Amino acid sequence: MREQRQTIPVLLILTALAVGVIVLFMTLGAKGRWDFVLPFRGAKVLSMVLVAHAIAVSTVLFQTVSHNRILTPSIMGFDALYVLIQTSLIFAVGSAAVTDFDPRLLFAGEVALMVAFSSLLYRWLFSGNSRSLHLLILVGIVFGVLFRSLSGFMQRIIDPNEFVLLQDRLFANFNSVDSNLLAVSTATILAVSVVAWRFMHAYDVLALGRDPSINLGVNHNRVVTIVLMMVAILVSVSTALVGPVTFFGLLVANLAYQLAGTHKHRVVLPVAVLLAVICLVGGQLILERIFAFDTALSIVIEFVGGIVFLALLIRGAAR
Amino acid sequence: MIEISNVSKSYGDTIVVREVSLQIPRRGVTSIIGPNGAGKSTLLSMISRLAPMTAGTVKVDGLDVTRTPSDVLAKRLSILRQDNRVGSRLTVRDLVEFGRYPYSKGRLTPEDRAQADKAIRFLDLQAYSDRFLDELSGGQRQRAYVAMVLCQDTDYVLFDEPLNNLDMKHAVGMMKLLRQAADTLGKTIVLVLHDINFASCYSDYIVAMRDGAVVRHGPPDVIMTSEAIRDVYDMDVEIQEIQGRRISIYYT
Numbered sequence: 001m002r003e004q005r006q007t008i009p010v011l012l013i014l015t016a017l018a019v020g021v022i023v024l025f026m027t028l029g030a031k032g033r034w035d036f037v038l039p040f041r042g043a044k045v046l047s048m049v050l051v052a053h054a055i056a057v058s059t060v061l062f063q064t065v066s067h068n069r070i071l072t073p074s075i076m077g078f079d080a081l082y083v084l085i086q087t088s089l090i091f092a093v094g095s096a097a098v099t100d101f102d103p104r105l106l107f108a109g110e111v112a113l114m115v116a117f118s119s120l121l122y123r124w125l126f127s128g129n130s131r132s133l134h135l136l137i138l139v140g141i142v143f144g145v146l147f148r149s150l151s152g153f154m155q156r157i158i159d160p161n162e163f164v165l166l167q168d169r170l171f172a173n174f175n176s177v178d179s180n181l182l183a184v185s186t187a188t189i190l191a192v193s194v195v196a197w198r199f200m201h202a203y204d205v206l207a208l209g210r211d212p213s214i215n216l217g218v219n220h221n222r223v224v225t226i227v228l229m230m231v232a233i234l235v236s237v238s239t240a241l242v243g244p245v246t247f248f249g250l251l252v253a254n255l256a257y258q259l260a261g262t263h264k265h266r267v268v269l270p271v272a273v274l275l276a277v278i279c280l281v282g283g284q285l286i287l288e289r290i291f292a293f294d295t296a297l298s299i300v301i302e303f304v305g306g307i308v309f310l311a312l313l314i315r316g317a318a319r
Numbered sequence: 320m321i322e323i324s325n326v327s328k329s330y331g332d333t334i335v336v337r338e339v340s341l342q343i344p345r346r347g348v349t350s351i352i353g354p355n356g357a358g359k360s361t362l363l364s365m366i367s368r369l370a371p372m373t374a375g376t377v378k379v380d381g382l383d384v385t386r387t388p389s390d391v392l393a394k395r396l397s398i399l400r401q402d403n404r405v406g407s408r409l410t411v412r413d414l415v416e417f418g419r420y421p422y423s424k425g426r427l428t429p430e431d432r433a434q435a436d437k438a439i440r441f442l443d444l445q446a447y448s449d450r451f452l453d454e455l456s457g458g459q460r461q462r463a464y465v466a467m468v469l470c471q472d473t474d475y476v477l478f479d480e481p482l483n484n485l486d487m488k489h490a491v492g493m494m495k496l497l498r499q500a501a502d503t504l505g506k507t508i509v510l511v512l513h514d515i516n517f518a519s520c521y522s523d524y525i526v527a528m529r530d531g532a533v534v535r536h537g538p539p540d541v542i543m544t545s546e547a548i549r550d551v552y553d554m555d556v557e558i559q560e561i562q563g564r565r566i567s568i569y570y571t
Contacts (some may be wrong), residue, residue, distance in 0.1 A: 201425030210398050211369050217393025217421040
C-alpha cells in the first residue's frame with residue numbers, strides 16, 4: 001500500500017522534470033531561426049534520451065541479475081573494450097583512414113565486436129558447471145584491466161598527434177553524433193526494449209536469487225543469459241554512439257531504488273530512465289549555458305549527481 | 320509420489336550422492352536424516368531441479384524434473400533452502416505474494432491475494448504483513464519464507480533444514496505447522512532434519528543417508544533403534560520410549 005502512495009507522484013514529478021529540462025534545452029538561448037535550431041538541438045536531445053534509456057535500463061538489469069547494487073556493466077570491461085577498439089584502429093591504420101571509413105560500418109563493427117565479446121564471455125562461463133556470476137564478474141574485471149593495459153601501451157607508442165585525435169574520440173560527447181547512426185541506434189534500442197518489456201515480470205523474481213527463482217518456475221539460466229545479452233547490446237550501442245558514460249548508470253540506478261520506494265521493476269525501470277534523462281539533458285544544459293562548453297559532461301553529472309547521491313545515502317542511514 | 324531412480328551426483332572425482340533409488344509416498348511428512356556430508360541437501364536440490372544430477376532420473380507424479388518445463392513443475396513442487404537473503408527491500412506480503420508467480424506471472428488476481436492472505440494467516444503473520452523482512456527476527460523471517468512456499472500451493476513441499484536458527488519454541492511450532500499442512504491441506508512434505516527426535520515425533524517416514532547412499536528407510540519405529548542409528552551416525556545412542564514416542568538420548 002505504501003508503495004502506491006509514493007509511486008505515482010514520483011513518476012509524475014520526474015516526468016514533469018524530464019519534459020521541463022528537454023523544453024529548456026530546446027529553447028534556451030536560441031539565437032537563430034527556429035527551423036534550424038529545433039532539428040539541430042532535437043537530434044542532440046534524441047541521442048541523449050537514447051543513451052539515458054540504454055544506460056539506465058542496462059545498469060538496473062545488470063544489478064538485478066548480479067544481486068549487487070554497486071556493480072555496473074562497465075566493470076565487465078565494456079568501456080575498456082571500446083577504448084581498446086578505438087586505440088587499435090588508430091594504431092593500426094591511422095586517424096586519416098579511420099575518418100574515411102563509413103561511420104555506419106564502423107559503428108556496426110564496434111557493436112558487433114562488443115556483443116560478440118560479451119556473449120563469448122557469458123557462454124563460456126555459463127556452459128560449464130561453474131554457473132557463478134561472481135566468477136563472471138571477476139573475469140570481466142580482469143579482461144578490463146587487460147584491455148586497459150593494451151590500450152595504454154599502444155597509446156604510449158603512438159604518434160602524439162594521433163593521440164590527441166584518439167583522446168577526442170574517447171570522451172563522451174553529444175556534440176558530434178552522426179545523424180545516420182542515430183537512426184540505427186534508435187531502431188536497435190527500441191528492439192531491445194521490446195524484448196526487455198516482455199520479460200518484465202521475471203525481473204522481480206530474479207532479484208530473489210537463483211534458487212528461489214527456479215523454485216518459482218523461472219528458467220534462470222535462459223533469462224539471465226538473455227538479460228546479459230540485452231545489457232551487452234544496450235551498453236555497446238550507447239558507448240559506440242557517444243563514448244563511455246556507464247559510470248553514471250550507478251548513480252541513476254541507486255537514486256531510482258531510493259526514490260521508487262518499491263522493488264518492482266515496473267516502477268524502478270521507468271524511474272531510472274527518467275532520472276537518467278534529467279541528469280544527461282540537465283547536465284548538458286548546464287554545460288552549454290553556464291560553463292559554455294568549458295568542462296566535460298561527466299564532470300557536471302558526477303559532481304551534481306554525486307552530491308545528491310551522498311545526501312540520499314546519509315539520510316537513508318540516519319532513518 | 321516422488322520416484323528417485325539411480326540418482327548420482329559427483330563433483331570431479333568426489334561422489335556426493337551415489338545411485339540413490341527411493342520412493343517418497345504421497346501425503347504425509349518424510350524426513351531425511353544423516354550426518355553432515357551425507358548428501359541430504361544435494362539430493363533435495365536434485366529432486367527440486369536446483370542442481371543437475373550426474374546420472375539417474377527423478378519423477379514427480381510421473382513428470383521427469385529435468386525435462387518438464389520449470390514453470391509447470393513450479394505448480395507441483397516447491398522448495399525452501401536454508402539461507403535466504405534477499406537484496407531488495409521486501410515486505411512480508413510482497414514475499415508471500417511471490418508464491419503466486421507460477422500462476423499469475425506477476426499480475427495478481429483477487430484469488431492470488433486471497434491465497435496470500437490465507438498463507439499469512441496460516442503462519443500467524445498478520446501482525447507483521449506490512450513489515451520489511453530486514454526488520455523481523457530470524458524466526459519471523461523463516462515463517463515468512465514458509466508462507467511463501469505454502470502460498471505457492473504445490474502438492475509437494477521440500478524444506479532443507481527448516482529448523483535452522485530457530486529456538487525450541489519456534490522449532491516445535493514449525494514442526495507442528497508442517498504436520499498440520501500435511502494433515503489438513505493434504506501436502507506431501509519432505510524435510511532434511513538434523514535432530515532425529517523431531518524426525519521421530521513428526522514424520523510418517525524416515526530416510527537415513529550416509530556417505531551419499533540411503534542406508535535405511537522406513538517408519539519412525541523402524542529407524543529409531545539403537546542399531547539403526549549406529550549404522551547411520553556411527554554413534555551408540557540409547558533410545559527410550561517416552562509417552563509413546565521414541566526419543567534418543569544422545570547428549571552425553
